[in-house]
Amino acid sequence: MLRQITTCDVPAVQTIEHRSRKAGRTLEYRLQLCGRHRWLARSWPGRREAHEPVGRCGTLLDHRDYDRVVESHANEWLVSLTTQHPSNHHGDVAETLRAAHIFLAKAREYIGPPGYRADITDGIVVALDHAARIAESIADGTAGEAARAQLLAALSVAETIAAAARGA
Incomplete structure (x- = not known):
């Protein structure tokens, strides 16, 4: 499921990626945010990675049930x-x-x-x-x-x- 949690069109500089704890560690979600909107992901668990600007702020690929x-x-x-x-x-x-x-x-x-x-x-x-x-x-x-x-x-x-x- 594609979700857009912001209407910001600035490229993302941080990705939060969460994987299941079960064997195989399947991807549950990947959220990308710009520097200004990183606060929106404070409660989102997962591995955080800063990177060069890419994609669009607020894009969330949600693979959960x-x-x-x-x-x-x-x-x-x-x-x-x-x-x-x-x-x-x-x-x-x-x-x-x-x-x-x-x-x-x-x-x-x-x-x-x-x-x-x-x-x-x-x-x-x-x-x-x-x-x-x-x-x-x-x-x-x-x-x-x-x-x-x-x-x-x-x-x-x-x-x-x-x-x-x-x-x-």
Whole structure:
């Protein structure tokens, strides 16, 4: 899964690479950041390597399984933006995303006049609604296996828009 955790277009100068602890040490994720955005990876475990500028800041190649990627989205941006986390909803992803969508849609009314992040927040609200609808179809059994990939893609879009909203 390709994720973009910043909207920065500066080349990356640091890579954080995390491998599984199991035999074979398969790559779980590789995150690249510029010097200004290295702080975003403080909580990301892994081998850190400084290098000459390459790629794009904020690019994350995430090879972890579905549940771990959803958990990463929740931990890295969803809870700080919406106060919602799967642990608050008995691990129910659909319920979490619907609650996050409702929270942000209601908060949108209090963000301020148009132009004060409101336009960006609207994008996150729409992306979270889309993600919640997919999660609900997964939960009720009407969606096939491909819906998990669609959900992760919708969360990735919301994550990138959230990065734009916070100026990252």
